[in-house]
Amino acid sequence: MKKNVLIIGAGGVAQVVAHKCAQHADVLGDLHIASRTVSKCDDIIASVRAKGHDCAFTAHGVDATKSAEVAQLIRDTGVQIVINVGTAFVNMHVLDACIETGVAYIDTAIHEEPDKICETPPWYANYEWKRREACAEKGVTAILGAGFDPGVVNAYARFAIDQMDEVKSIDIVDINAGSHGKYFATNFDPEINFREFTGVVYYWEDQQWKETTMFASGHEWDLPVVGPSKAYQSGHDEVHSLATNYPQADVRFWMGFGDHYINVFTVLKNIGLLSEQPVKMADGGEVVPLKVVKACLPDPASLAPEYTGKTCIGDLVKGTKDGEEVELFVYNVADHKDAYEEVGSQGISYTAGVPPVAAAMLVASGEWDAKAMKNVEELDPKPFFTLLDRIGLPTRVLKGGLKGEDMAWTDL
Amino acid sequence: MKKNVLIIGAGGVAQVVAHKCAQHADVLGDLHIASRTVSKCDDIIASVRAKGHDCAFTAHGVDATKSAEVAQLIRDTGVQIVINVGTAFVNMHVLDACIETGVAYIDTAIHEEPDKICETPPWYANYEWKRREACAEKGVTAILGAGFDPGVVNAYARFAIDQMDEVKSIDIVDINAGSHGKYFATNFDPEINFREFTGVVYYWEDQQWKETTMFASGHEWDLPVVGPSKAYQSGHDEVHSLATNYPQADVRFWMGFGDHYINVFTVLKNIGLLSEQPVKMADGGEVVPLKVVKACLPDPASLAPEYTGKTCIGDLVKGTKDGEEVELFVYNVADHKDAYEEVGSQGISYTAGVPPVAAAMLVASGEWDAKAMKNVEELDPKPFFTLLDRIGLPTRVLKGGLKGEDMAWTDL
Known part of the structure; x- marks a missing residue:
């Protein structure tokens, strides 16, 4: 059973993730959101408050391209689950921070390097899957591509x-x-x-x-x-x-x-x-x-x-x-x-942002706490569908x- | 009778102007070309030399947005005719330099300010025509818009x-x-x-x-x-x-x-x-x-x-x-x-670059040396056509x- 969530990123998808986490703070515990621009995090928390949610929710500044900075934030906040919905350029840095600190990692898109596009298939083998052994060794749950598509x-x-x-x-x-x-x-x-x-x-x-x-x-x-x-x-x-x-x-x-x-x-x-x-x-x-x-x-x-x-x-x-x-x-x-x-978001952000929250709730409940790196098809879909039916994506x-x-x- | 020509600009039209001036150096005298980037002027002169023209032709660096710098170059070179085919943003600066030094001015497009588009009509009244009196007083020939269209x-x-x-x-x-x-x-x-x-x-x-x-x-x-x-x-x-x-x-x-x-x-x-x-x-x-x-x-x-x-x-x-x-x-x-x-140029540059050289030849011969500011329709078209027939645009x-x-x- 894991709890307390750190959201990385403060864009349209992060807005949905923040709202959905707040709706389920009873399961997820204390909430944190971090991005390079703290004011964007503040705006998101304000929009959550405007919907009447009074859960613990704290904004932080972080440069997510710096793994050590993310790891320090994880330690400082005591979170056990990180939902990474920052730009795809930061994935590996955030994943490494989660492996280092032993907390669960969830993202919604594959890692990309700014100066490269469409690398050799399968894409995951170029980045995320290189950390499979490290996750298994440390018992770290890492759920890759848990948005809508992928996810x-x-x-x-x-x-x-x-x-x-x-x-x-x-x-x-x-x-x-x-x-x-x-x-x-x-x-x-x-x-x-x-x-x-x-x-x-x-x-x-x-x-x-x-x-x-x-x-x-x-x-x-x-x-x-x-x-x-x-x-x-x-x-x-x-x-x-x-x-x-x-x-x-x-x-x-x-x-x-x-x-x-x-x-x-x-x-x-x-x-x-x-x-x-x-x-x-x-x-x-x-x-x-x-x-x-x-x-x-x-x-x-x-x-x-x-x-x-x-x-x-x-x-x-x-x-x-x-x-x-x-x-x-x-x-x-x-x-x-x-x-x-x-x-407060459009449908594309909504479909991308709700699923990682469902995944986080399944990690919190233990049903998806695989203690290994997984793509979504490697996990039981039924509890995921049950939860999605209930929280907005039947x-x-x-x-x-x-x-x-x-x-x-x-x-x- | 005026002679010696300074070409301002080193783009595609300037290339045509340079070649055409060199073909008629017997009428136009010594040639000069100036632009912010001297190497572009050198390249143009080299392409003229490659066609076998051995007339006097010198490259200069100039910031044509600075009227005093252009005036100094006119004095230093002793030219009596300036053909301005630089960017439309420099027109008024070059025109002012010609009025100051008392030499003939020819351009192919209307003055523009970088941060404004499509100002109040008639456009010439916003810029060039404000110098009409100054040209008349000093007996300066200024032929506006002497490319193909305008021209x-x-x-x-x-x-x-x-x-x-x-x-x-x-x-x-x-x-x-x-x-x-x-x-x-x-x-x-x-x-x-x-x-x-x-x-x-x-x-x-x-x-x-x-x-x-x-x-x-x-x-x-x-x-x-x-x-x-x-x-x-x-x-x-x-x-x-x-x-x-x-x-x-x-x-x-x-x-x-x-x-x-x-x-x-x-x-x-x-x-x-x-x-x-x-x-x-x-x-x-x-x-x-x-x-x-x-x-x-x-x-x-x-x-x-x-x-x-x-x-x-x-x-x-x-x-x-x-x-x-x-x-x-x-x-x-x-x-x-x-x-x-x-x-060595495409047809659009050619049609724009040949006419100002014909205009310069008519200024040199005195036929178009109006000692005032003129748009092309205010000048006798027949000697212009006769010359254009002969030099490439019948x-x-x-x-x-x-x-x-x-x-x-x-x-x-």
Whole structure:
């Protein structure tokens, strides 16, 4: 049984994590939040207080790229669980601090280095999985990629596969059918958002890594609630762990994009404005174009008040059971406006921020306190779904595939 | 009779000016070229030498935003004619230096201040025309906007109007039907190029200034050689002087754009990447987005070797003669590849760079040595056309309008 939580980061997802932790402070204990800019943490705590939560919640300043600084903060606060929702560039530093101090670590996205994109698959092997032995030796629970995608969709895959004798394919589909009313905006940090799409798209088919490029492979998916939606194969973290854990299955990730998004992305990319490498300006100064694009785009957190519509994210898993072909689509539908009303954030931040809190509650209760490094599909999905049903992200299933019978996962 | 020429600037247009001056050093005397970066001047002189010209040609460093520095250089070199093809931000400083030293001034574009776009019409009244009296008092010849457009097109208007009793409308159409083979590029400094299109589009109709926005008013023009081409009303310098000199005529400027250009422009503009105002980045630093876009786009000079196709720029002038409605289309067709072979530049730089050299030759010969400030339509077009015919930009006429009989201007 672990308690007391340190949240690293103070962006849109951290806001959701903070609110959800505060709603469940009875389980999670004292709360702390730390980021380079303490005032952002103060703002988040103020928004939590405004909802009437009076739990212990303290803001701290920390440079999370410095492992020793994070470790000191863990010792000073006495937390036993760290939820890392800072930029993906800090993951390894925060993980190392957790290993050093022996506390549980939870994150929602893979580690990245600022000057590299789309490294060799499987991505986890380049960074996080190198700490597997260290976690096992010290009995440290580290849950990797416990947001929605990666995270909940890994649990969806595991749940579906558990119903089958053999799995043949896992297609993860992420459709945001919401509207923010701006000419163009990204739903989370543009720098991380675009980095996902500017390099090679890796997927796993025929028991090997294959490559395509962004927007080269598209498919129209007819999903519940949001209806027919065009989605394109994209590189995504969960493909890299699922392909490693289920090498017999094809594993693909599909992200929904409208024509307008693709056009804007294509223009920016072709001109070189999405580059993470600095360019030299006429006055001799250097600047990273992607950081300038980020400065010009709306702050993703600012989209929340006007965001309307729904998201549908799920896994279409195909396999066999008792010699028959079977298909399951395991999914969730979330609503942008509901998310804003509950925690002051848009739906994308909400779906990313609620699951790591559920994971933290399962670590606190001992159900997911694995004392080892785990990707989400390596943990029992049922207590996770039970908790998500209760705290805002209910799991549903279409039995027989996308045209199948709609039911709660508990009715399957 | 004046001689010895100082070229200010070392970009793509300056390269053409330098080559053309060297070809006519017998008329123009000793040549000098000055820019902030002397090595660019050296490169231009080297390219002139490579064509076998052995005239006196000297490179100098100058900060042309400092009038006193330019004046000193004029005195030191003993030049009597300055051709200013530096950035539009330096015009007034160079003009003041010419007035102070009593030498002739020629430029190709209107003065601009870095932090302002599309000021109140007529644009010339905000800057250059404020020096009219000073020029008259000191007997200084200042020829404003003597590139192609503005410049040659002003002379086209004057020539056509001289054939009529009354002018009713002047539509200037600029079509570049060439191809540079890049995803996207501007034909001259992107910073100046985009600034033309991001603000209000002013035009003159019914004896008053009217406003529209870029790409709001389009028309397909069926021009000689390049064929039917879509062009859009754009703000342009020459509208502002022609409307002042011929207030009874409607005056409009039309720039040809393909759908691809418009799409790229629209995306960049809507995101805010064409802004001349600084934005704040996540690290606290400030940067002007337009300068970053410029850094990402190809250097216009680099387009020259691969540029193919032709430009057609001309004036459709409508009026009456002896009580009959008459139309003339006065135009030039230039070829990108021919320009590159002759002077190492693409056609847009060529059409902009040849006319100010013709103007300088007319100042040298005395024909255009007006000892006052003049826009090009205020000068006799015939010696200008005669010279342009000879040095690379022949003038042709369609008598009766766009579907009329094609002839040399001398045959009209």
